[in-house]
Amino acid sequence: MPHESDSRSKIEQYIPLVKFLGVFLGEKCEVVLHDAVEKEKSVLAIENGHISGRAVGAPLTDLALQFVMTEKYKETDWVMGYRAQSSSGSPLHSATYFIREDDGSLAGMLCLNLEVSDIVQARELLSRFIQSAGFGGSFSLPSDESRISSATVETFTDNIEELTEGIIRNVVQQAAVSPERMTTAEKMEIMRTLHDRGVFLLKGSVALVAEVLVASEATIYRYLNKL
Template structure:
């Protein structure tokens, strides 16, 4: 059944990309396979990803807290590629007959040309007005990586970066706080994540497990 569902959405992936144009990347994720999540992708020059690449931090976060996910989709949130392109992204959740999320259909619009045009106009006008974006899901953001290793490293670095001091000078409580934050974001659903977190926080795997259990 799931294969039939994915086949249908693979066709939709091609259709949407053709309609939206080359500035729009369309991606189909099979969330049953974290490490090889992408099963279809069009206009992949935008993010540089390919079929067989991993899921994103947002997808992992959604799966971690799926029971509290009441919406059918997330629209117009911020995304960023590994080389710094700013995207406007939206994700539609594909569910099975038991309402479990089995796949995600994602649309990522490259804003590069629009940002360049805006900056040019601002230069000509001589005054920049900050206009609030029409973003219905402002609390969500997404970073695009190609592999599970890159995904784990990115999520760990982002969490550690929220502290103004390096791990070598952090207290046990601060390291515990980062570990809990990573757990909430779904990092520990991934293979080898405990050892990677322990290494980044300059502590032992046993200590990370202790943080998670208290």
């Protein structure tokens, strides 16, 4: 495993690229450089941050955390085809490029978030025109291993507590019963889901999980040991 300072040095080489892409692609496209090691203060550089409302020092997103946990970077050089929302609620078309160390481990991620509300409106206009003109047929983009499900949604936050609590509460809310009524087996299933989503890679996550699941931190550590 490379030394943390070596990893940071390699990532910092991409900072000028963030500025370049941000200027070239324009204010409708956010460009973000993430450090995969410093998960709690992951954003090293960002252009057009008004799109997500983030700044330097913001944490990894929930989806980026999953990429780290599942080691998605070992399967492909980049991923695209997932959805996100701007701070104003506009739809975003997003993509992530993985930056690897010489030994293949993940050093960081370069992410693009393009505001597509204008494109969506244009598509709907064209669709109505095609239908009214009597033309048929449909078009679709080719799929490959670099694309992930369009149902996948990324959430942006500007602090680690909001990210961690958001993931935890999202998982717990999908359960059939409230934490107060959960059996040990049901809480273990919640723990497994949180583990798979990379929650326990984040500092302070055990205390937050304990609070939401109405359990002691010792109990959460015991569950983790069982996993």
